[in-house]
Amino acid sequence: MNLPEIQAAIQAEGLDGWLFFDHHHRDALAYRILGLADSLHVTRRWYYFIPAHGEPRKLVHRIEAGHLDSLPGTKAAYSRWQEHRSRIGELLKGAKRIAMQYSPECAIFYVSLVDGGTLEIIRSLGVEVVSSVDMVQHFEARWTAAQFESHLEAGRRVDRVRREAFEQIAAKHRIGERVGEHKIQQFIAKRFHEEGLVFDSEAIVAVNENASNPHYSPEAAVNREIKQGDSVLIDMWAKLDQPDSTYYDITWMGYCGAEPPSEYQNIFEVLRAARDKGVERVQAAKAAKEDLRGYHVDDAVRGHIDARGFGQYFIHRTGHSIGTEVHGSGANMDNFELHDIRRVIPWTCFSIEPGIYMAKVGMRTELNVFVEANSARSTGEVQERLVLVV
Secondary structure, eight states, X not given: OOXXXXXXXXXXXXXXXXXXXXXXXXXXXXXXXXXXXXXXXXOSOEEEEEESSSOOEEEEEGGGTTTTTTSOSEEEEEOSHHHHHHHHXXXXXXOSEEEESOOGGGTTTTTOOSOHHHHHXXXXXXXXXXXXXXXXXXXXTOOOHHHHHHHHHHHHHHHHHHXXXXXXXXXXXXXXXXXXXXXXXXXXXXXXXXXXXXXXSOOEEEEGGXXXXXXXXXXXXXXXXXXXXXXXXXEEEEEESSTTOOOEEEEEEEESSSSOOHHHHHXXXXXXXXXXXXXXXXXXXXXXXXXXXXXXXXXXXXXXXXXXTOGGGOOXXXXXXXXXXXXXXXXXXXBSSSBOXXXXXXXXXXXXXXXXXXXXXXXXXXXXXXXXXXXXXXXXXXXXXXXXXX
């Protein structure tokens, strides 16, 4: 835990402090930000209050009195429920406005981890509770230079496997051998292992209408053969098999044949242009030092798709935060599933992945955007046209 950095973040938000609270490991964010061991056996409520200035304060149950001993600050303990209530008042003495892992109306549910009853206790003390969403991503979502380099290297390897996967389909077709979605999915998994990559679940390989299910995954017993005239979606994500590495996550579209139908070409062109408008929105905002929020990017992408008449077929957010987990703790590009007001801050990464999902075909294009102080860039190869699988 970096106490001076946490207090600087609290001061920047104009708050009196940040209250961390947990029981039964409900708030994994608290453990990571504070540097607490996941192995702690937590059956009682603990509190850790970091004021904007001064020494932190702890409140623990006497049964688990040593649980916060690794953290700096003074310590108080409780046993009876009446004592618990009065000790919270002492813990927050002098504070009027604090942050907790809370989001109004659970709008950012990734961070809305404090239960309603606890909020009632804090508010009954005359303390205003605001959301910690932006401070959380400051400590959770920003990458180090080494993590950025790991992402770039993962991207080089994943892009290589992606090219090979489409070529594998083409090679099978050229010799007249049948090939299915599951076989290509397993080919990708095998090549990832050979490339020193790890992943939390296997790639999506989806033909035609199967790709209209954004979370479709083929199975050995139930999957489609990939034939001439089919569209093929490949969504793949992986990271280097080393500590603190970060994910690279892409989706590419292919067509099995020399000339895709005009309908497929049009859908892909709409998606490509929408994706690029998202990237341009981020780049322009960063160059102008604009206070860019996640929902701004979704609006730019979705607006283009809506204007082309495909809005009803774009059924998910534009993009998600990327980190050591493929879905990270930073701002999502979302004004559809959620109104994500989180700032798009430097040294974070996210996907831009618009999709159009219709009855007979689904398509998506996805790239990753990394944000620096006054600039932003896509981090790997960018699909500009349908891959012709011939």
